Amino acid sequence: MNQVTTYFSATSITAPIFGAVLSGPITTKVGGIKSKWALPTCLIIGVFAICCALPVTYYTDEEDFLIVIGLLWGLLFFGAMILPALTGIMLDSVPDT
Secondary structure, X not given: OXXXXXXXXXXXXXXXXXXXXXXXXXXXXXXXXXXXXHHHHHHHHHHHHHHHHHHHHHOOOXXXXXXXXXXXXXXXXXXXXXXXXXXXXXXXXXXXX
């Protein structure tokens, strides 16, 4: 139980932080949130998140614990990476009043 708590705590703390921090440089690299490449980049990041989420359901044994933790880390990382960019894109699409 202590091992599960340690791994899950480390995963749920580090993955979203790294994802959110790396979102800015990646979005800037493609030209910012107003670039024509911003939305396709978010789509690619979203596909990576899906690729991390889908296999988790197939691992049910205790021996697969580290694989599940790795996939969960990837899911949280890519989910946190896509969130700031998509929020900026959505806010930019609202017309000024």
